[in-house]
Amino acid sequence: MTAPEPARYHAEYAWLPDRPAPDADVLIEVVDGRFGTVTAGVPVPPPDARRLPGLTLPGLANAHSHAFHRALRGRTHGGRGDFWAWRTQMYAVADRLDPERYLALARATYAEMALAGITCVGEFHYLHHAPDGAPYADPNVMSAALVEAAAQAGIRLTLLDTCYLTATVDGKPLAGPQLRFGDGDAARWARRAGAFTPAGAHARVGAAIHSVRAVPADQLAEVAGWAADRAAPLHLHLSEQPAENEACLAYHGKSPTALLAEAGVLGPATTAVHATHLSDLDLGVLGSSGTGVCACPTTERELADGVGPFRKLVDEGSTVSLGTDSHAVVDLFEEARAMELNLRLTTLTRGQFSPVELLRAATEVGHATLGWTDAGRLEHGDRADLVTVRLDSARTAGVPPVGVFFAAGAADVTDVLIDGRPVVREGRHVRLDVPAELSAAIATVAP
Structure with missing residues (x-):
């Protein structure tokens, strides 16, 4: 350009x-x-x-996106269910994507973001390989498709290359549609991610740990170290569902937050996405470490996930950014007011966040958490x-x-x-x- x-x-x-x-x-x-x-x-x-x-x-910053989820909008409301029922439908979309289709879908999704005033997006990317799990001839062709999609849509991109190795906290192997997410272990993930250089000044690369379900405890530090060595942002899904907390407590004897803290994952360069179901101890650990949080209120209500304690997190020392996640809505104004209004319902108190705080979450903080501190x-x-x-x-x-x-x-x-x-x-x-x-x-x- x-x-x-x-x-x-x-x-x-x-x-x-x-x-x-x-x-x-x-x-x-x-x-x-x-x-x-x-x-x-x-x-x-x-x-x-x-x-x-x-x-x-x-410019508004969308700190958490799964571009391919846009194909699900309006298609998942045919019956009752929870996050796990929705996830089955999400996997069906993931199974149909190849580099060409992903380029087209991501370009359209990022262009919708531009229409909504979003000038930068953090793409939490784990569709790395072919549907059967085999690497493409270019093992980062799906990453390249996302970078090109952002260029054609005209927005900046932080590609959060996501490590996703196991299906459950206790280490069950990936199967079915999940096969394309995995690199085998964190060392092989690091080699593949480290080999990718995005084309164009509009894009940069960060890292992501999908969740404590998806990265074994003894490999968390390798992902965090990869990001630290490159001074790159590190994002992760945290305590989105009670079932995740219960499984982690049963297997490791501690909460996901405590597990991540022990592995050296938390800190000012890290952003915990959702952070919905937290204990008071978790709140203190996240805040005292300076770990950021990303609220995705329209997705959290779409998936019946719950309402995160975002005011308490900020009071403890965390910063808060905003994301559209599953793109049930692409509207940072709605995300900002939903964060406030959802908390009013659970606390019975108005004025959880001032207009200035909402603006900063949607703009300056969001850009910074994606590594664009000059925006x-x-x-x-x-x-x-x-x-x-x-x-x-x-x-x-x-x-x-x-x-x-x-x-x-x-x-x-x-x-x-x-x-x-x-x-x-x-x-x-x-x-x-x-x-x-x-x-x-x-x-x-x-x-």
């Missing part, structure tokens, strides 16, 4: 990093994909500045990501800018700039017919 030309934007309102109230008439200069000057109180813009009516925010703020020198939200739709009319996370939705996003390049204009992707792409890609893999 060539660097974009310098450009200037005039935002009706913009949420600046050094003060919580949105400022009016903000002139924003973009040079070589970075913010230059950001000046509030400029009522008369220069003639070459593009006007952005509404509220302009930093998520409208600040000189940072990556020039802009998301403009209408304040005159049926949802947002009459709402003060500070209330956007309690009123707006993805459909209210009008303009998205990523690294200084326009990706969405007037509510449409500049390159892709996203509904048509989604329909065509899902038709090839849906159960």
Whole structure:
């Protein structure tokens, strides 16, 4: 990609990093994909500045994605069940994917994210091999498909290459659709993951431990060490289901959090996804270690997982980011308010998170947990990501800018700039017919 030309934007309102109230008439200069000057109180813009009516925010970060789950939206509600029943349907989609189909589905899914104001995504990737478990001729061809999908959709990607070795906490081998997830052991996972270099400056690689079900205790440290040696982010699913906690306690005599702490996995470079069913001791361990947490409220309610103690985690010292996970909804505004509103239901108390905290979770913290510490703020020198939200739709009319996370939705996003390049204009992707792409890609893999 060539660097974009310098450009200037005039935002009706913009949420600046050094003060919580949105400022009016903000002139924003973009040079070589970075913010230059950001000046509030400029009522008369220069003639070459593009006007952005509404509220302009930093780019939103989706810290947890399984792109192929998008094919399940609206297809899993035919009967009662729980996470484990849903997982069977998810495996059916996974079994149908090859590199070409995955490229098409991920491109469409990432383009839907761009329409929703998401400028960066963390892809928790474990579809490594062919359906029978045999490596492809290029053992990282599925990773390359995701990197290319993000490039075509116009967003940044942190590929969280996921170690997935066993089916259960007690070490039962992978079978059926799970075969394609596994590398045999952590050493072979590390060799394969370490051999991959993403094409393009829009992508980087991190690591992931799928869960304590999927990586034996004696191999957790190798994955964590791989990430630490590369100063790369490390993510993991943690205590998403009570059954996971019960199995871990029965086999190891301790909670998943305690097991991970003992293995040296936790810390500021690590993000625990879901963190739904935690003891008070777990809360303290995660917070005191500085481990981040990623809330995925729309997926957690979709799968009947429960409501995580995110306020308590933040109070203990964790940061919180947001993810769309299974893509039952691709809408960071909904994820942010769902985190707050779900906690109101369980605590009977309003105001768990302030609007400023919700903004930071959706922007700055999310980018940082994916390794992009120079994004998520409208600040000189940072990556020039802009998301403009209408304040005159049926949802947002009459709402003060500070209330956007309690009123707006993805459909209210009008303009998205990523690294200084326009990706969405007037509510449409500049390159892709996203509904048509989604329909065509899902038709090839849906159960």
